[in-house]
Structure formats: C-alpha cells, structure tokens
Amino acid sequence: MGKILCILYSGGEAAEQEPRLLGTIENQLGLTDWLKEAGHEFVVSDDKEGPDSEFQKHIVDAEILITTPFHPGYLTRDLIEKAKNLKICITAGVGSDHIDLNAAVEKGIEVLEVSGSNVVSVAEHVVMSILLLVRNFVPAHEMIERGDWQVSQVARNAFDLEGKVVGTIGAGRIGYRVLQRLKPFDCKELLYYDYAALPEKAAQEVGCRRVADLKDFVSQCDVVAVNCPLHEGTKGLVNAELLKHFKKGAWLVNTARGAICDKDAVAAALKSGQINGYAGDVWNVQPAPKDHAWRTMKNPLGGGNGMVPHYSGTTLDAQARYAAGAKEILENYLHDKPQNPANVIVGKKGYETKAYGQRTMSLLTPSESIAFNGFLSAVDFGDVLEWSAIADNVPLPAARGKEALAKATKDLMSLETNYNTPDIDNSHRLKSPATANTQWPSFPPNSEPRRPQQQHYTYGFGSGRPPSRQFYHSTPESLLNGGSSPQGHQQSHNAFNKPRSQSPSTIGSYNPLAPPPFAFLSAPDNQSQGPSRLDFPSSITSPTIIKRNSSSNSKRSLPADGDGAGPSGVFGQTTTAIGNHTASPVTVPRLQNPVVNIYKIKGYTCLIFFIVHDPYKRANHIQSEQKRRANIRRGYEALCDVVPALKEAIRQEEESARAAEDDKGRKRRRRGKAASQPEEGDKFDGRAGPKSENVVLQKTIDHLHTLLVERDSLKSRLIRARTALVPGHPALSISSDHLDERGTPLWEREWNGGTGWNDNDDDADDE
Ligand SMILES: NC(=O)C1=CN([C@@H]2O[C@H](COP(=O)(O)OP(=O)(O)OC[C@H]3O[C@@H](n4cnc5c(N)ncnc54)[C@H](O)[C@@H]3O)[C@@H](O)[C@H]2O)C=CC1
Numbered sequence: 001m002g003k004i005l006c007i008l009y010s011g012g013e014a015a016e017q018e019p020r021l022l023g024t025i026e027n028q029l030g031l032t033d034w035l036k037e038a039g040h041e042f043v044v045s046d047d048k049e050g051p052d053s054e055f056q057k058h059i060v061d062a063e064i065l066i067t068t069p070f071h072p073g074y075l076t077r078d079l080i081e082k083a084k085n086l087k088i089c090i091t092a093g094v095g096s097d098h099i100d101l102n103a104a105v106e107k108g109i110e111v112l113e114v115s116g117s118n119v120v121s122v123a124e125h126v127v128m129s130i131l132l133l134v135r136n137f138v139p140a141h142e143m144i145e146r147g148d149w150q151v152s153q154v155a156r157n158a159f160d161l162e163g164k165v166v167g168t169i170g171a172g173r174i175g176y177r178v179l180q181r182l183k184p185f186d187c188k189e190l191l192y193y194d195y196a197a198l199p200e201k202a203a204q205e206v207g208c209r210r211v212a213d214l215k216d217f218v219s220q221c222d223v224v225a226v227n228c229p230l231h232e233g234t235k236g237l238v239n240a241e242l243l244k245h246f247k248k249g250a251w252l253v254n255t256a257r258g259a260i261c262d263k264d265a266v267a268a269a270l271k272s273g274q275i276n277g278y279a280g281d282v283w284n285v286q287p288a289p290k291d292h293a294w295r296t297m298k299n300p301l302g303g304g305n306g307m308v309p310h311y312s313g314t315t316l317d318a319q320a321r322y323a324a325g326a327k328e329i330l331e332n333y334l335h336d337k338p339q340n341p342a343n344v345i346v347g348k349k350g351y352e353t354k355a356y357g358q359r360t361m362s363l364l365t366p367s368e369s370i371a372f373n374g375f376l377s378a379v380d381f382g383d384v385l386e387w388s389a390i391a392d393n394v395p396l397p398a399a400r401g402k403e404a405l406a407k408a409t410k411d412l413m414s415l416e417t418n419y420n421t422p423d424i425d426n427s428h429r430l431k432s433p434a435t436a437n438t439q440w441p442s443f444p445p446n447s448e449p450r451r452p453q454q455q456h457y458t459y460g461f462g463s464g465r466p467p468s469r470q471f472y473h474s475t476p477e478s479l480l481n482g483g484s485s486p487q488g489h490q491q492s493h494n495a496f497n498k499p500r501s502q503s504p505s506t507i508g509s510y511n512p513l514a515p516p517p518f519a520f521l522s523a524p525d526n527q528s529q530g531p532s533r534l535d536f537p538s539s540i541t542s543p544t545i546i547k548r549n550s551s552s553n554s555k556r557s558l559p560a561d562g563d564g565a566g567p568s569g570v571f572g573q574t575t576t577a578i579g580n581h582t583a584s585p586v587t588v589p590r591l592q593n594p595v596v597n598i599y600k601i602k603g604y605t606c607l608i609f610f611i612v613h614d615p616y617k618r619a620n621h622i623q624s625e626q627k628r629r630a631n632i633r634r635g636y637e638a639l640c641d642v643v644p645a646l647k648e649a650i651r652q653e654e655e656s657a658r659a660a661e662d663d664k665g666r667k668r669r670r671r672g673k674a675a676s677q678p679e680e681g682d683k684f685d686g687r688a689g690p691k692s693e694n695v696v697l698q699k700t701i702d703h704l705h706t707l708l709v710e711r712d713s714l715k716s717r718l719i720r721a722r723t724a725l726v727p728g729h730p731a732l733s734i735s736s737d738h739l740d741e742r743g744t745p746l747w748e749r750e751w752n753g754g755t756g757w758n759d760n761d762d763d764a765d766d767e
Pocket residue numbers: 093094095096116118119122169170171172173174175193194195196227228229230233234255256257281282310311312313314354355356357
C-alpha cells in the first residue's frame with residue numbers, strides 16, 4: 001500500500017490539552033488509527049522546509065499528500081518532478097495555491113480540497129476585521145492595556161460601517177457570505193469584482209452590484225475585502241499601482257492569501273495614509289518571519305493594523321469539518337469511489353474549477369501543447385524558458401475555448417442596457433441570415449428589439465410646413481456616417497415625407513429616436529443657393545466640427561418615463577405634440593439656449609441647431625446611447641478581428657436569436673396581435689448603461705494582443721532553443737502527430753484565432 005504523507009503544524013501543549021485541535025501533528029486529523037488499521041504507512045510531520053526536511057524526504061515515494069494551508073508544504077514543480085508515485089494531493093481546508101497546480105495538471109496528479117469547510121469561519125473573520133479597522137478597535141484596546149484613557153486619541157479615527165461602500169474581490173463561497181453578513185449593516189452599497197457573475201437571484205438577495213473593472217471597483221469602495229484564490233492572475237493583484245486607485249483612507253482586509261497583496265506596497269500605503277487600515281491572517285510566507293513588515297506597520301495615527309496569524313479558517317468548528325472532509329476524500333480515493341465534484345480542483349484530466357483562474361482559453365491547441373510540453377520536458381533549459389511564462393497554456397479542448405469566448409462576450413453584453421433601437425442596432429436582424437454576419441452583434445441575443453412609444457417632434461421652425469430645401473434634416477449620426485449612406489439617407493428622407501402620425505408598423509422605417517436637429521446649409525461662396533437635399537455631397541466620411549456652442553441647457557438628463565411630450569423649460573411654453581405636421585399647431589421655440597454645432601462639410605458651412613426641450617432632451621439622450629452602442633460595436637469589431645472564432649460564435653447566436661424572434665412573431669400573429677405591437681411592459685428606456693463596457697472591451701482586446709505577443713515570443717524562444725541543440729538530440733525528433741500536413745511543427749504555425757487549424761486533428765486531441 002502506498003505511503004500517505006501528511007504535513008500539519010505543531011500544536012504543542014495546546015494540542016495535547018485540546019484534542020479538537022485536529023489540524024496538528026499531535027492529533028493528525030483524527031486519521032491515524034483508521035489508516036494504521038487499514039495497513040497504510042502514514043507519515044505525519046511539521047518539518048517542511050529545505051531538502052533535508054521530512055516533507056522533501058518522503059515526497060519522493062509518497063502516493064498521497066495531505067497538507068493544510070495553515071502550515072503549507074509547498075509542493076513546487078521541482079518536487080512534483082521528484083514525486084514519482086504521487087497520485088493525489090488533499091488540502092485539509094480551502095486553498096490549494098501551495099501546490100503548483102499547473103505542474104499537477106501536467107503530471108496527472110489530482111488535487112482536492114474540502115470546499116466550503118471553513119468558509120463561514122473566514123467570512124465571520126472578515127466582517128470582524130472590517131469592523132475592527134473601521135471602528136479603530138486595536139489602538140483602543142492597546143490603550144486600555146497600557147493603562148491609558150484618552151478617548152479622543154482613538155475616536156479621531158473611528159467610524160461607523162453604516163453608509164460605507166464595501167466590496168469584495170472574489171464573490172465565491174466566502175466573498176458571498178461576507179456580503180450576506182454585511183447586509184444588515186446598512187452599508188451604502190455592496191459591490192463585488194469577480195470574473196464570474198453571481199446568479200441574478202443571489203445578487204438580488206444581498207443587493208450587491210458587480211463592477212467589471214478592478215480600478216473602477218476599488219475607487220468606489222471604502223472597504224475592500226480580498227476573497228479570491230491565489231493564482232497567476234491574482235498574485236500581486238493589490239500592488240502599488242492599484243493602491244493608487246483606492247479611495248484615500250480606505251480599509252483593506254485580506255484573509256485570502258498574503259501574496260495577493262504586495263507586501264511592501266501595502267506597508268507603504270498604510271504608512272502614507274493612502275489606506276487607513278490593513279487586516280488579515282494570511283502572509284506571503286508562513287510562518288511569517290519575525291521582521292515581516294506587516295507585523296508592525298501602522299497608519300500615520302499609529303493604528304490600522306489588524307494582522308493575526310493564519311487562523312481564521314481553523315476554528316475548532318472548522319477543524320472538525322475539514323478533518324471529516326479530508327477523511328472522506330481519502331476514503332473515496334482508497335476505495336475508488338467518485339469524489340464530490342465541488343472538492344475537485346484538478347481532476348484526472350485537468351482543472352475542474354475556474355476559481356483558480358480562467359484557463360478555458362488556451363493559447364496553444366491541444367496538440368500544440370502536447371508537442372510543446374513534450375519538447376520542453378526533454379530538454380534541460382535551465383532558465384532559458386520559465387514555466388510560469390506558459391502557465392496559461394494548459395491543454396484544453398479547442399471547442400471549450402470557443403464556448404468560453406462566446407460566453408465571455410455574452411457576459412460582457414449582459415452589462416448592456418435593455419434598450420435596442422429597432423432600426424439601427426437591430427438592423428442586421430432585418431437582413432437575411434446570409435448577410436447577417438457582416439453586421440456587428442448586439443447582445444444579449446435573446447433580448448427583444450425595443451419599440452419606442454410613439455414620439456412627436458416638431459419639424460422646422462414652427463411654421464408647421466415641411467421644411468424648405470435649405471433645411472436638410474439629418475441626424476448627426478447619419479452625417480458622421482456619411483450623411484447619404486443608404487440607411488442614413490433613407491431615414492432622413494422618410495422623416496420628411498412620412499406623415500408624423502406613425503402606425504406601429506411604420507415606426508421602423510424612420511428614426512423617431514434620432515430627433516432632427518435643424519441643419520442649415522449655407523452655400524459656398526461661389527454659389528448663390530445652398531444645395532438641395534439631392535445635391536448633398538455623398539462621400540462625406542466625417543465632418544469637421546469647426547465650432548461647437550453648447551449651453552448649459554444642453555446637458556443631458558435622464559428622460560422621464562412616459563412619452564416626454566410635456567412642458568419644456570427651454571421653450572417656456574408647452575409644445576403641443578402633433579399628429580400631423582401640416583395641421584397641428586406648433587409653438588415657436590424661444591431659441592435663447594439652442595445648442596449650435598457648426599460643421600464644415602465639403603465646402604459648405606452647416607449650422608446644426610439642437611433645440612433642447614423634453615422630447616429633444618430625451619432623444620438627445622437616446623443619441624448618446626446610440627453612440628455608446630456604436631462604440632461597443634466598434635469594440636466588438638476589433639475583438640472579432642483578433643478572434644475569428646468569436647465572430648463565428650456570435651453569428652451563430654444571432655441566427656438562433658433571430659429564429660427565436662421570428663417564432664415569437666408568428667405566435668403573436670396567431671394570437672391576433674400585430675407583430676410589431678410592443679409587449680406589455682416593454683417600455684422604452686434610453687438610459688445609458690454602465691460606462692465600464694468599453695473599458696472591459698478594450699481590456700479584453702489588449703489582453704488578447706498581449707497573449708498573442710507572448711505566444712510569438714515563446715515560439716521564437718523555442719525555435720532558438722532548438723537551434724542550440726546538437727543534431728540528433730531526442731528533443732529534436734518530432735512525432736508525426738505533431739506535424740501538420742506540410743510537415744511544419746504544430747507550434748510553429750500562425751495562430752488562427754481559435755477557429756481550429758485542422759478540426760480532425762484537434763477533435764482527436766479533444767477526445
Ligand atoms: N484565511 C483562511 O483561513 C482561509 C482562506 N481561504 C482563501 O479564500 C479563498 C476563497 O475561498 P472560497 O470563497 O471558498 O473560494 P471559491 O472558489 O468559492 O470562490 C473564489 C472566487 O474568486 C473568484 N476569482 C478567482 N480569481 C479571481 C480574480 N482574478 N478576480 C476576481 N475574482 C476571482 C472566483 O471566480 C470565485 O468566485 C481560497 O482560495 C483561499 O485562498 C479559504 C479558506 C480559509
């Protein structure tokens with residue numbers, strides 16, 4: 001029977017007196033009798049550092065390793081290489097970052113932890129730490145121990161938690177429980193930053209809001225709690241740069257892992273007062289050296305330190321749970337029974353959790369990874385190549401990469417407002433599927449196109465007559481897009497010629513959402529008359545704004561609910577909503593505060609008056625929303641350029657959304673309703689969505705570029721390394737499986753954007 005090696009901390013006298021201290025070498029997780037009876041060799045030790053330690057001595061032939069995050073036996077890649085018999089690592093507790101997980105994946109070593117066993121214990125500790133920092137508890141207690149009594153000394157830096165913004169980085173089991181426990185404190189807002197969104201219901205229950213950008217997130221928080229695992233993506237996450245974005249005087253609590261926060265940057269930020277406090281129980285090295293800066297660091301008022309040894313997740317209650325959980329995992333392993341999936345970090349085929357980093361997108365295809373890894377392991381590179389540089393290149397089926405991209409896109413777009421203009425943003429939906437993929441997507445795919453409530457506008461300066469030909473009606477957007485592009489032109493044209501009273505079925509043919517600014521085209525000097533609409537230059541790409549004059553009244557406010565045809569502060573009188581422009585009365589606006597943009601277009605000076613009254617304000621707002629959405633579309637365009645697979649995945653989503661929509665339309669018609677009739681409660685809403693969307697997009701694009709650059713650099717380093725080998729070196733022989741049809745090694749091919757070089761090849765690897 002294989003050897004079981006168990007690394008725990010020494011409990012000393014306390015463990016002898018308290019048998020419930022199960023996570024100690026004295027009480028051995030309560031496993032000793034059971035394992036010995038079954039005839040297993042069970043080695044328990046706290047001696048874990050250095051090549052002569054019990055840990056390093058026994059790991060070479062151990063089959064099972066049991067460790068605890070409270071006294072971590074660091075299982076590095078080197079040790080994994082030496083551990084030829086190792087099959088499974090069990091973490092008695094939560095957090096397996098002390099194991100090189102990527103190396104474990106490569107070697108097919110399973111890693112399991114007792115998920116959930118101490119999450120309540122930690123969540124309670126987090127809330128306590130937040131309170132003790134915000135209320136300045138530690139200096140107050142120290143004052144009492146010293147025999148002093150000077151209330152003002154501690155009250156000067158004591159606050160209430162009520163009314164503060166608290167956020168968690170990571171909203172998993174612990175992070176969510178922290179939010180739950182904070183709810184009764186009536187914080188101003190509860191926020192979270194996590195690449196996995198909480199289920200809507202869970203978020204609603206605690207009333208928390210997700211912030212997609214980390215800097216944006218920390219800049220909104222009075223208190224930041226770190227509750228994500230340590231992995232390549234979180235190591236040093238809270239560093240000097242991020243700390244600059246914290247609110248001055250914010251509090252930071254970290255019970256996740258010490259290395260997520262940069263030791264020196266935190267100490268400096270506390271010293272300078274950039275943060276007012278730091279509390280936690282986790283350290284970048286454990287046990288922490290006596291001179292570790294976090295032991296004694298203070299804010300400028302001599303407080304703000306809530307550090308304790310790593311014990312938040314090892315209360316006696318927690319120890320009972322993780323000891324029982326470790327035994328269960330061991331039992332399952334020994335009796336070949338299935339494991340609880342929630343406990344599996346690395347399974348037989350690789351990562352089974354996303355909590356330790358999003359690894360679904362691989363830089364290399366599976367066959368490339370195999371070839372690459374095979375090559376690297378056959379060559380002693382020394383420091384020519386660092387493994388950490390390819391840490392993300394975990395072989396995973398290409399198909400999962402595509403799904404992940406499509407999902408990521410949907411997630412991004414789920415930040416969208418639920419507003420779509422029927423004839424602009426959904427224009428591609430009106431086209432045939434064959435042409436649909438030339439348009440950029442508007443997710444969420446299942447959202448219905450929104451029909452606006454009927455809008456009423458006045459056209460012309462109150463004459464009630466159709467504008468003369470000197471007045472060219474267009475939206476600024478259509479001007480920017482070329483003015484006479486088929487769509488823009490059509491809209492403008494229709495806007496003039498359609499009767500104002502639009503039946504729902506004709507709403508889509510003009511754009512009531514883009515209110516007409518009034519544009520006056522002056523003739524160029526050599527022309528006596530301005531151009532007619534038909535003469536309007538057709539090849540304008542982007543007008544030059546030569547002067548912009550906007551008054552304070554042009555400030556956009558949120559549109560009120562309802563149709564917006566109410567009294568206008570700018571007009572001073574009620575503008576009557578009109579059903580037919582030739583017959584209805586129109587109030588002449590007092591143009592004391594118009595917004596005037598002057599464009600120079602192909603030699604014509606074009607004055608565009610934006611007249612701001614309620615419907616216009618509302619429509620103005622909608623225009624800004626349209627621009628925002630256009631930006632998003634441009635972002636997607638760029639993103640899809642980099643990742644063709646994403647474009648394809650989105651196209652498929654769009655198609656099925658369109659099919660679902662058609663189906664819905666048919667059903668509605670069968671029920672006797674007009675197809676374009678708005679659904680009950682399908683209210684028009686032009687409010688702008690989160691500003692962070694573009695930032696997220698940009699970051700995604702940047703990230704992809706970085707990945708590609710990294711891949712190229714790896715490739716060239718690999719090629720260089722290969723040329724350094726003597727001919728005939730085993731690492732130079734490449735199995736024919738790893739050559740493409742032209743005989744090129746798979747890793748030397750151009751990246752194809754995740755679409756799969758050769759489906760058959762990748763599929764075979766995916767099996
Ligand atoms: N101090 C202590 O005694 C203990 C500390 N811990 C630490 O707390 C961590 C979290 O534990 P659980 O909540 O149970 O884990 P979990 O797996 O339930 O949740 C982790 C969450 O962090 C998120 N996450 C991962 N990387 C992220 C990133 N780069 N940015 C934002 N979010 C990210 C994941 O998506 C997930 O929602 C553990 O990994 C461990 O390091 C856990 C137990 C005890």
